[in-house]
Amino acid sequence: MLERAVFFKSTMEVNSLPESLAEVIISGRSNVGKSSIINALCLKKNLARISKTPGRTRSINVYSVSMGKWIVDLPGYGFARVSKEERKAWNKIIEKYLIQRNSRKMVYIIVDALVGPTELDFNMADWLSKFNVPFKIVANKCDKVPKNVTESVVRTKTAEYFAVADDRSKIFAVSAKKRDGFAELKTDIVKFLNS
Ligand SMILES: Nc1nc2c(ncn2[C@@H]2O[C@H](COP(=O)(O)OP(=O)(O)OP(=O)(O)O)[C@@H](O)[C@H]2O)c(=O)[nH]1
Numbered sequence: 001m002l003e004r005a006v007f008f009k010s011t012m013e014v015n016s017l018p019e020s021l022a023e024v025i026i027s028g029r030s031n032v033g034k035s036s037i038i039n040a041l042c043l044k045k046n047l048a049r050i051s052k053t054p055g056r057t058r059s060i061n062v063y064s065v066s067m068g069k070w071i072v073d074l075p076g077y078g079f080a081r082v083s084k085e086e087r088k089a090w091n092k093i094i095e096k097y098l099i100q101r102n103s104r105k106m107v108y109i110i111v112d113a114l115v116g117p118t119e120l121d122f123n124m125a126d127w128l129s130k131f132n133v134p135f136k137i138v139a140n141k142c143d144k145v146p147k148n149v150t151e152s153v154v155r156t157k158t159a160e161y162f163a164v165a166d167d168r169s170k171i172f173a174v175s176a177k178k179r180d181g182f183a184e185l186k187t188d189i190v191k192f193l194n195s
């Protein structure tokens with residue numbers, strides 16, 4: 001299903017987005033691989049723009065899997081090399097989006113498997129909880145983790161950090177680069193898009 005995704009819209013204006021049936025949201029710090037994950041999910045090379053320079057995705061990018069069913073790439077948070085005002089403006093867009101969109105089914109917070117979650121990710125998780133927005137966590141860049149640190153270790157540690165259950169349905173471990181570990185995440189996303 002996800003391989004049918006096409007680019008739909010790029011905007012910084014939440015109100016300019018039409019109604020949808022179901023949306024899943026990819027969120028996380030700048031440079032953790034959000035856009036790469038979207039490409040890996042949809043089996044595309046260049047659907048979402050990827051960059052070595054953090055802060056590449058500066059607007060809300062919407063990909064349509066089928067009529068009204070969206071995967072949404074949000075700008076990364078915590079990017080240091082922009083002005084305070086610009087960072088504030090991004091955070092406002094992210095917040096506004098997450099609060100306003102009634103059809104959002106799930107937020108996936110992407111973290112770097114090697115670095116682990118940061119204070120910014122905990123803030124995000126707390127904020128989402130406060131507004132009753134459901135979220136799950138995806139540890140990306142598992143290819144950078146030493147071989148002896150298995151996927152299940154990455155998952156357990158990530159779950160511990162976020163103080164959530166170490167549950168395969170809540171924590172995912174992937175490598176967008178190697179396109180590894182996506183089966184469960186894909187199934188999860190499709191389930192929400194069809195719900
Ligand atoms: N080693 C490794 N590198 C990855 C992986 N996924 C993404 N990258 C690299 O990480 C960098 C950032 O990737 P993006 O997909 O642009 O990250 P992003 O989170 O969309 O970044 P912003 O749009 O700036 O917030 C690029 O150099 C990618 O090639 C992965 O699984 N493993």
Ligand SMILES: [Mg+2]
Pocket residue numbers: 034035036049050056057073
């Ligand atoms: Mg991006």
